[in-house]
Amino acid sequence: MSNFGSRLAEERKRLGMNQTDFGALAGVLKQAQLTYEKGTRKPDSAYLEAVFAHGVDVTYLVSGKRALSQADMERELDLLSTAWQALDEALLSAGKTMPADKKRLAAEALYQAVRSGDGEAAPLAKLLIKAA
Structure with missing residues (x-):
């Protein structure tokens, strides 16, 4: 079953990035990125806005359904x-x-x-x- 954390990791990998670099897009350290992907913490809206600006499908992260291109x-x-x-x-x-x-x-x-x-x-x- 897909959840927010696994979809976040999937999007990061789709963009060809490691956790350190991906987290830096939104101003968080690797440890925070790791906790988001594990599902032990949820990112805030500023994080989602920042990763969206770098091509992340935030609709998919939240809903599990891809946004239409x-x-x-x-x-x-x-x-x-x-x-x-x-x-x-x-x-x-x-x-x-x-x-x-x-x-x-x-x-x-x-x-x-x-x-x-x-x-x-x-x-x-x-x-x-x-x-x-």
């Missing part, structure tokens, strides 16, 4: 935009409308299907509209 965020937004556009075009070509709440759910389902590799947005949107 800018490229990943742009890819997700592009997929979502494509899903909405395909849904709008399918509704228009079928001469149908959909209440906003149902349209949001349909766009979300379409986005998830395309995201998981289950097909292209436009053909799936047409099938979705036919089924509606």
Whole structure:
């Protein structure tokens, strides 16, 4: 099971640093860094701010989930935009409308299907509209 200390050590190693040098990024000595990685002490927010400034994924340290990179965020937004556009075009070509709440759910389902590799947005949107 991953905990804060093991994730901190993982991030330090990802950056190719030893405990002394990594701790120095945030103004702490090796011993303090060691206690953070062992989980016997927790760093303060100033430490987290300092290591964040040096490329540490603080979201991962705290939650165990990686933060999305800018490229990943742009890819997700592009997929979502494509899903909405395909849904709008399918509704228009079928001469149908959909209440906003149902349209949001349909766009979300379409986005998830395309995201998981289950097909292209436009053909799936047409099938979705036919089924509606």
